[in-house]
Amino acid sequence: MAQKNNPYVSFTQTVDRAAALLGYERSAYEFIKYPERELTVSIPVEMDDGTVTIFEGFRVQHSSLLGPYKGGVRYHQSVNHDEMKALAALMTLKCALANLPYGGAKGGVVVNPASLSKNELKRLTRRYTAMILPIIGPDEDIPAPDVNTNEEIMGWIMDTYSMMRGHAVPGIVTGKPLLLGGSLGRTGATGRGVSYILRETRKRLKIAEDGCTAAILGFGKVGKEAALRLFEDGVRIIAAGDTSGAVRSARGLDVRALAAHVESGRKIAEYRDGGVEHITNEELIATECTILIPCAVSDVIDERNAASVRAQIVVEGGNAQMTAGADEVLAQKDCLVIPDLVATLGGLIVSYFERVQNVQSLMWDEFEVSRMLRNVILRTYDEVWEVSRRNNVSMRMGAYLIAVERVCTAKRIRGIFP
Numbered sequence: 001m002a003q004k005n006n007p008y009v010s011f012t013q014t015v016d017r018a019a020a021l022l023g024y025e026r027s028a029y030e031f032i033k034y035p036e037r038e039l040t041v042s043i044p045v046e047m048d049d050g051t052v053t054i055f056e057g058f059r060v061q062h063s064s065l066l067g068p069y070k071g072g073v074r075y076h077q078s079v080n081h082d083e084m085k086a087l088a089a090l091m092t093l094k095c096a097l098a099n100l101p102y103g104g105a106k107g108g109v110v111v112n113p114a115s116l117s118k119n120e121l122k123r124l125t126r127r128y129t130a131m132i133l134p135i136i137g138p139d140e141d142i143p144a145p146d147v148n149t150n151e152e153i154m155g156w157i158m159d160t161y162s163m164m165r166g167h168a169v170p171g172i173v174t175g176k177p178l179l180l181g182g183s184l185g186r187t188g189a190t191g192r193g194v195s196y197i198l199r200e201t202r203k204r205l206k207i208a209e210d211g212c213t214a215a216i217l218g219f220g221k222v223g224k225e226a227a228l229r230l231f232e233d234g235v236r237i238i239a240a241g242d243t244s245g246a247v248r249s250a251r252g253l254d255v256r257a258l259a260a261h262v263e264s265g266r267k268i269a270e271y272r273d274g275g276v277e278h279i280t281n282e283e284l285i286a287t288e289c290t291i292l293i294p295c296a297v298s299d300v301i302d303e304r305n306a307a308s309v310r311a312q313i314v315v316e317g318g319n320a321q322m323t324a325g326a327d328e329v330l331a332q333k334d335c336l337v338i339p340d341l342v343a344t345l346g347g348l349i350v351s352y353f354e355r356v357q358n359v360q361s362l363m364w365d366e367f368e369v370s371r372m373l374r375n376v377i378l379r380t381y382d383e384v385w386e387v388s389r390r391n392n393v394s395m396r397m398g399a400y401l402i403a404v405e406r407v408c409t410a411k412r413i414r415g416i417f418p
């Protein structure tokens with residue numbers, strides 16, 4: 001049975017509340033709580049020292065109502081079944097919300113990839129791909145990068161799948177290297193999406209550049225890119241953290257130096273710069289700032305530390321960063337929460353562009369990709385903003401209202417087989 005603080009519980013509770021607002025009978029929406037298909041696999045990996053370690057992996061396919069399953073693969077020691085179910089369901093809602101012709105899925109392996117050598121990681125990826133191969137495919141289920149996976153890993157998945165099929169199948173994954181059919185602008189797309197959304201939010205809330213500050217929890221693909229973009233937009237990044245701890249500077253961090261430090265494989269706790277103080281992630285969350293951007297693993301903000309938040313806006317740059325309880329605490333503080341369903345859309349939207357380019361065997365330039373990304377993400381943001389204002393609900397609930405309604409309508413139109 002699922003315990004209380006888990007993203008799957010938060011997800012089902014939010015679906016229930018959205019369905020109640022939409023006036024749906026239980027039978028009209030209950031299916032959204034359940035994945036259509038789930039696969040648990042064991043992945044034996046020969047380690048460099050000749051021993052064999054077994055890793056546990058998952059691929060959860062939540063919904064294929066609106067198109068092929070779509071969603072990332074994460075490598076993390078905290079990966080678990082309930083989290084996979086929640087993240088797969090969120091992908092269904094994200095695709096429906098942005099009007100992308102996909103359903104939702106998620107995959108993951110319980111592993112700390114930092115503890116593996118590159119060759120071990122490659123063998124793990126190849127065997128994981130082989131184990132989920134019966135249920136994935138360019139028209140069935142298309143994996144993509146997520147926490148701790150990247151374009152190199154997508155290239156290995158593409159190669160493994162292609163070898164088993166006997167011909168190149170670039171469309172099996174998105175977020176792959178450019179040379180193998182990747183899209184310009186896919187790397188960093190989620191972080192860029194966060195920055196477009198924040199530019200728009202600052203405009204709507206009339207927050208001047210001057211004096212606008214941000215604290216970023218998680219300095220991986222999303223956090224780092226968002227930090228660099230916000231910095232270019234004139235926002236002062238006053239705190240940033242990763243799993244090792246955080247740094248803070250009231251004058252503003254030298255974001256480019258910090259990004260270079262992290263890119264060289266070092267941790268934030270090892271970062272040294274005059275005037276920078278070292279703090280814990282809990283202190284980062286409690287830092288007084290205009291914008292707090294969590295983009296870490298699930299549930300980093302819960303009802304306990306939500307009480308300490310002193311930001312005006314919280315943007316969920318990663319999936320399922322907050323528990324349902326944290327949402328309530330922040331709502332009481334009048335803090336605007338821009339939810340994952342909207343804020344993390346950048347990567348997914350460019351994944352869709354990648355697939356469109358693959359199908360047509362053509363390539364758009366980066367400017368075109370960014371322009372279209374901005375259009376789609378801001379159109380979605382605007383819709384969510386309007387629906388939440390009209391119904392006097394949070395932006396998260398606004399996003400759920402739109403997405404749940406679309407998925408339920410699709411179900412009704414398609415009907416139940418047989």
Ligand code: GLU
Binds near residue numbers: 072143146174344347
């Ligand atoms: N993992 C990313 C997400 O959660 C991207 C998924 C995709 O591109 O399919 O949105």
